[in-house]
Amino acid sequence: MVEKDLTNVESDIQQETGTPSDSGQGQEKKLKLDYPQTIKVGFAFAIIMIFWTAYDFVVPLLLENAFGLSNTMRGLIMGLDNLLSLFLLPVFGRISDKAKGKLVQKWGRRTPFIVFGTIAAVVFMIFVPITAHKQLQRADVIRTSYEQMLNDDAFMSERLNQFYGNTAYDYDKEYIENTLGLSEAEYKAIRYDNKLVATSGFLGIGGTTYTYDGKEVSLSDTVTTDKGDTVKVSEIKEMNDRYDLCVKSGMNTWISERVNEAMLNSQAGITSISLYMVMLLLTLVAMATFRSPAVALMPDVTPKPLRSQGNAMINLMGGIGGAIAFLIYTVALIFESLNSFAIIFGAVACGMIALLVCFILLVNERKMVKRCEEICEEFHITDADEETNDLKKIEEEIVEFESESEKAATLPTDVSLEGEKVEEEIAQSGKKRLSFTEKMERKFNEKYKDLSPEERKKKLEKAKFVSFLLILASIFMWFMGYNAVSSNLSIYCVKALNLKASVASIISGVSMGVSAIAFIPVGYLAAKIGRKKSIMIGFGLAVISFVLIFAAVQANTNQLIPAALFALFYLIAGFGLIIANVNTFPMVVELAKAEDCGKYTGFYYTATMSAQAITPFIAGLVMDYVGKRFLFLYSAICVVIAIAIMFFVRYGDSMQIQPGKKLTKEEKKQIRLESMDSAD
Missing domain, CATH: 1.20.1250.20 (MFS general substrate transporter like domains)
Structure with missing residues (x-):
């Protein structure tokens, strides 16, 4: 088994190197x-x-x-x-x-x-x-039944009274009153006529065409609603837009609650x-x-x-x-x-x-x-080498810190100088100003500079x-x-x-x-x-x-x-x-x-x-x-x-x-x- 594995290893090496190399010499590579x-x-x-x-x-x-x-x-x-x-x-x-x-x-x-x-x-x-x-099929039936009632006065009045001022149904008072300028009465009068269908461009974004009850219309046309009223298409669109902006999100939440209730109250749903x-x-x-x-x-x-x-x-x-x-x-x-x-x-x-x-x-x-x-x-990449490199880096920083400390000690000082003046004096003498992270590193190295290599390794x-x-x-x-x-x-x-x-x-x-x-x-x-x-x-x-x-x-x-x-x-x-x-x-x-x-x-x-x-x-x-x-x-x-x-x-x-x-x-x-x- 070992001989077979050894043969495979030699074969792999031959494929990777092209020719065997018995010498230890090679070119540097990145x-x-x-x-x-x-x-x-x-x-x-x-x-x-x-x-x-x-x-x-x-x-x-x-x-x-x-x-x-x-x-x-x-x-x-x-x-x-x-x-x-x-x-x-x-x-x-x-x-x-x-x-x-x-x-x-x-x-x-x-x-x-x-x-x-x-x-x-x-x-x-x-x-x-x-x-x-x-x-999913049962929920779709429930959603469809409620969506057919969005232009019903009794149903909508009850819902909008419930929604008004209630953030649980996404009522945003600042947006509705200040941005859209709707009063409480105007909010509660919102309805949605689903006979008006707006067909937009790709994925609902872009130019729009309108149909009412299956017939193509323009915004300037007038139509007769189910209530017997003659209304401009533009007015229906404005009301539908108000529904989309102010009511739709809350209505979706309310309908979802009904779906959830029906699910929890049926054995099939559970x-x-x-x-x-x-x-x-x-x-x-x-x-x-x-x-x-x-x-x-x-x-x-x-x-x-x-x-x-x-x-x-x-x-x-x-x-x-x-x-x-x-x-x-x-x-x-x-x-x-x-x-x-x-x-x-x-x-x-x-x-x-x-x-x-x-x-x-x-x-x-x-x-x-x-x-x-x-x-x-x-490339001499090992876990042990990494720890050695980290320790070496700390030792080098300690030496550098001590050297800079000696330089700083030779600077003229005045106890009356404020902290900013001292920093300016040091900067003018050629000392590099340290970032917060560098200062933390120097403090760490200064604190442990007297420890043995083993103790430094533990730290x-x-x-x-x-x-x-x-x-x-x-x-x-x-x-x-x-x-x-x-x-x-x-x-x-x-x-x-x-x-x-x-x-x-x-x-x-x-x-x-x-x-x-x-x-x-x-x-x-x-x-x-x-x-x-x-x-x-x-x-x-x-x-x-x-x-x-x-x-x-x-x-x-x-x-x-x-x-x-x-x-x-x-x-x-x-x-x-x-x-x-x-x-x-x-x-x-x-x-x-x-x-x-x-x-x-x-x-x-x-x-x-x-x-x-x-x-x-x-x-x-x-x-x-x-x-x-x-x-x-x-x-x-x-x-x-x-x-x-x-x-x-x-x-x-x-x-x-x-x-x-x-x-x-x-x-x-x-x-x-x-x-x-x-x-x-």
Whole structure:
């Protein structure tokens, strides 16, 4: 067996080097990311993102349309799903770290989880829309019956008396009275004549034609209503516009409450939501079994200094998976029907299988891991070396600090000088003014300069652990803000901005597509200015965008205005969050040893999934009891807290890359044989 493995190793080396080299001499070469290999590995993340992109957009709509759940209850259900993943992700990350046996010898540590986890998820997810289909039909009957009564005086008077002044039904007094100039009497007189149908351009945006009771009309025409009144079409349109701006969102909420009551009061409805939750939870368990192993595969095959660039490529592949999901649910929602949800889940399942086939055909995990070990050997990249480099850096900073302290001691001083004058005097003498972070580093080094190397190492490990916890805390707050928006995006667009679900999907897709352009340069940005600074820039863009959405985006009779403004600001937020997303995960695994990448990946997802377990419920409370647009103010506050926490992080940026030389044939053989032994 060993002889066979040795023969395979020699064959692999012959293929890679072309000719055997017995000498230890080689030319210096630069460390570069293997883009084709990273793209191949990225198919695993594409599988994950095609599912989660569809899940975040479609599941809230399904819960709303079929079961009539409130924002709070819908957030609670989606949060419980994430809570389940919170416990499973670290477990399966750690299990994949320690995996051994025949499958590992054949496929590697991560691949078996990816293959079997994907297959299980596909099987379960097919049944998610099936369990809700009958309830979706019953809910559609209820919604249609109430929508036929929107021009009935008795029905509407009772509803509008209930809605007036009640924020639970999206009554915005400032907007209705100050912006639209409607009095209480005018508000309560609002009706909706559904015989007037306005047909707009693509996806409801653009030029409009009108029909009344099936006949094409112009705004200047007069028509006879069901009440026997002769009214101008323009007056009916004005009244319908008032309904859309002031009443529609609240009416949708009220009708959803009736759907929910009917569901809870029938055995069929309770059975439907119970089966739905069981199948959804089984799907999420299956997804959780391979998410950490799939994400940990990139660090397994990528040297530490290249992981920001590698993560950028992985996220680009995830973006491709998300784009596939976007195309699926956008087309399905444009031609919306009761079967749309089943079509979406079925098509996403097919997409996951197709991506899995590509992954199996293109990825040889064991060979890729061995190659990474060779590269790390060539460029002297080891966990032990990194700790040594960190200690050396501290010692150099201590020497520099002492030298500058001696220079500062020779400066003329005057006790009467104010602090600003002292700083100016020091600056004039040629002393560099330090940033807050640099001052903190110097204080740390001065404090521990008298310790032995072993004691300094312990202090360093403690400092790195503190940075690790701060990184996780910052990631937690970032996802508190980000997931609050992403999990409610479809509902916000439909119920707060009165846009069609298909328009909301277009906005989501355009944001994903344009922001994906950032993936490649973002990896290089981190190499230039560091991961921490890149993350804080990304967070800053997100905060600005969320505040602008809160302040400037409102429902309008011309749907193009809120759609365009929201798309623009959401695009900027997406661009910023991609900058953060590319760099936060590499900061976490930068602090991990090679054998612990899966465990640290699990810690990363513990932070993200715990946030996603909590924030949908809190965001639902904000939307239900404060107002839907306050969702973005809540998200902005969360990201501001993430910025404040990230400010104090000191470790996690990539280490400096030293020039490397090609390994000899014998050195490569030894590395690969050691890898084989570790898999047994």
